[in-house]
Amino acid sequence: MNSDILNKRINELVEHINTPEKRKKKENSNLKESIYTFTLDELKEWLQEQGEKPFRAAQIYDWLYNKRVKTFDEMTNLPKQLREKLKERFALSTLSTIVKQESKDGTIKFLFELQDNYSIETVLMRHDYGNSVCVTSQVGCRIGCTFCASTLGGLKRHLLAGEIVEQVVKVQQALDEAGERVSHVVVMGIGEPFDNFDALMKFLRVINHEKGLNIGARHITVSTSGIIPKIYQFADEKLQINFALSLHAPNQELRERLMPIARAYKLDQLMEAIRYYTEKTGRRVTFEYGLFGGVNDSIEHAEELANLIKGIKCHVNLIPVNYVPERNYVRTPRNQIFAFERALKKKGINVTIRREHGSDIDAACGQLRAKERVHETR
Ligand code: SF4
Numbered sequence: 001m002n003s004d005i006l007n008k009r010i011n012e013l014v015e016h017i018n019t020p021e022k023r024k025k026k027e028n029s030n031l032k033e034s035i036y037t038f039t040l041d042e043l044k045e046w047l048q049e050q051g052e053k054p055f056r057a058a059q060i061y062d063w064l065y066n067k068r069v070k071t072f073d074e075m076t077n078l079p080k081q082l083r084e085k086l087k088e089r090f091a092l093s094t095l096s097t098i099v100k101q102e103s104k105d106g107t108i109k110f111l112f113e114l115q116d117n118y119s120i121e122t123v124l125m126r127h128d129y130g131n132s133v134c135v136t137s138q139v140g141c142r143i144g145c146t147f148c149a150s151t152l153g154g155l156k157r158h159l160l161a162g163e164i165v166e167q168v169v170k171v172q173q174a175l176d177e178a179g180e181r182v183s184h185v186v187v188m189g190i191g192e193p194f195d196n197f198d199a200l201m202k203f204l205r206v207i208n209h210e211k212g213l214n215i216g217a218r219h220i221t222v223s224t225s226g227i228i229p230k231i232y233q234f235a236d237e238k239l240q241i242n243f244a245l246s247l248h249a250p251n252q253e254l255r256e257r258l259m260p261i262a263r264a265y266k267l268d269q270l271m272e273a274i275r276y277y278t279e280k281t282g283r284r285v286t287f288e289y290g291l292f293g294g295v296n297d298s299i300e301h302a303e304e305l306a307n308l309i310k311g312i313k314c315h316v317n318l319i320p321v322n323y324v325p326e327r328n329y330v331r332t333p334r335n336q337i338f339a340f341e342r343a344l345k346k347k348g349i350n351v352t353i354r355r356e357h358g359s360d361i362d363a364a365c366g367q368l369r370a371k372e373r374v375h376e377t378r
Contacts, residue, residue, distance in 0.1 A: 031115045034162025035064065035090035036169065039205055040212070046089075052082055060086070061211045068173050091115070095166050100174070110171065114139070114163060118156055122167040122189060124175075130183030130219075131175065135167045137200060138191025143225050144260045145246075147290060147321060147329050150190040159191070161202035168207055168215075182213070186221045188244070193222055194230035204241060217241045223288060228265045228273045235277040244286040244317070245274060249296055250304035258296070267308075275312060284313040290321045291337060293330040302340045306347035316344055316351040 038046070043057040056078060063075045070093065072086045098119065099111035106126035113119050123134040139156035141148070164187075172182045185207060187193045193200045204220065207213040217240035224231065225246045234243070249255035255262040262270075274285055287309060291297045305316070320337050323330055332340075337353060344351045 032089070032091035032094075034094040034160060034166060035060075035086070035092055036094075036165035036206065037160055037162030037202070038090075039202065040209060050082075050085055052085075056082065058211055061209075065169070065212050065214070068169060068176060070173070093166070094163055095120075095170055097170065108171075108174070110167075110174075112167065112170065120159070120163075120167070120190065122171060124171050124182075127184070131180060132184035132186055133168050133171045133182050134186045134189045135164050135203075136189035136191055137164060137187055137193040137196050141191050142195070143192045145225060145248075146258055146260070147248075147292065155191075155195075158196040158199060161199040161206065164199065164203040165206050165213075168213060172213070182215070184219045184221075185215055186223070188221070188223045192225050192227065194224045194227040194234070197230055197233065201237070204239070208241075221286070223286075225259060225261050226265050226270050227261070228269055231270075231273040231277055235273075235280040238281055240281075240283070242286065243277060243281075243283065244288050245270075246290075247287045247305075248290050248292075250301050250308050254296055254301075258292070271308065271312075278313045284315055287314055287316045288319060289316055290319045291332040291340065292321055293332045293336075295329065297332040297336055297340055299339060299343045302343035303347065306344055306349050309349065310347075314350065316349055317354050318351060319354045 035043075040057055040061055043060060044054040047054050047056050059077055060075065063069050067074075069075060072083045072092055075083055075086075078086075094115050095112040097110055098113045099109070101109040101111075103109075108124040110122045110124075111119055112122060118139045120136040120139060122136060125132045125134065136159065138158050140153050141151045142155035144151050168182060168185055175182060187200065187203075200222070204222070205212075207215045208217055208220065221242035221244055222234070223244035223246060231245075246259070247255075248258050249262075249267075252262065252267045255267055277283075278285055287305075289296075289305065309316070318337065318341060320332055321329060341351050341353060
């Protein structure tokens with residue numbers, strides 16, 4: 001589908017969804033809680049409260065995460081009266097797919113509509129090592145990074161744990177048709193995951209659980225813009241999950257320009273928190289460094305960056321950033337990207353350049369959603 005037709009289609013769909021009649025109907029209806037929000041233990045507890053046998057929780061989990069059914073009626077080894085209770089209490093689907101956009105390289109972007117009409121996006125990326133899903137953790141974002149389209153409308157609301165889990169389930173259901181599996185999950189979509197910490201932790205427990213989606217901790221990555229108290233909290237959880245920091249600048253002044261959050265959380269204190277994390281968990285951290293033409297991409301910046309992270313068990317991921325129309329940032333030229341990489345390597349830093357995914361569809365985080373945001377009424 002060419003992008004003009006796609007944009008028109010998104011706008012038509014969003015207009016349809018946001019008609020006052022439809023919205024009123026949704027607001028009046030009793031929205032049910034997603035069953036994917038529940039950990040296995042919470043489900044056991046609920047079953048006990050209902051006078052049901054706790055072993056049913058494992059059966060329900062099997063239907064949800066292994067068989068990936070789309071209705072409660074398909075849970076055929078549960079008594080009918082329990083299926084009715086489940087239907088009454090929970091929603092099995094709180095996301096509906098309104099756009100599925102596929103790139104030539106196999107990347108798929110999903111635009112999902114939530115029960116309260118907000119929309120979020122989720123991306124499936126193909127790698128030689130497996131299929132990775134990038135999930136969204138909030139509707140919008142309040143962090144205000146100057147290069148990010150997702151923050152322009154501010155934060156609308158936090159996602160519930162079940163809404164984050166369901167993004168992975170929905171992508172897995174789409175892959176089921178081809179007999180493929182989601183092998184990796186990255187929490188790097190719209191939103192700051194540490195700003196929605198409790199839901200994030202619950203999401204991680206559910207997708208990592210052997211009876212849940214059973215995605216190995218080392219196949220999951222969480223990325224933050226640098227909310228320092230939450231970095232300490234995350235470190236104390238001692239998870240084997242990969243951890244990334246969106247750094248983007250080698251000094252305080254430049255980081256403040258790119259990421260206003262740096263005014264509240266100073267770079268030296270942030271690096272202290274990162275050191276605490278690596279010592280506490282024994283794991284390395286990934287520093288995400290977006291290259292913005294003429295802003296933070298000189299050899300001097302590379303050397304300053306190398307000095308900043310010296311001695312930290314880490315890896316640097318360079319991200320050549322595409323043109324951001326609202327912000328006037330331009331792409332770093334190719335030879336400069338490689339020069340930056342060489343300068344870091346020369347200083348003994350482990351570094352890679354991120355491969356682009358879905359460059360023929362809306363590539364940067366938030367772009368797809370940004371198209372429909374003009375039609376948002378809440
Ligand atoms: S880059 Fe991430 S943390 Fe920063 S504003 Fe965008 S969504 Fe929020």
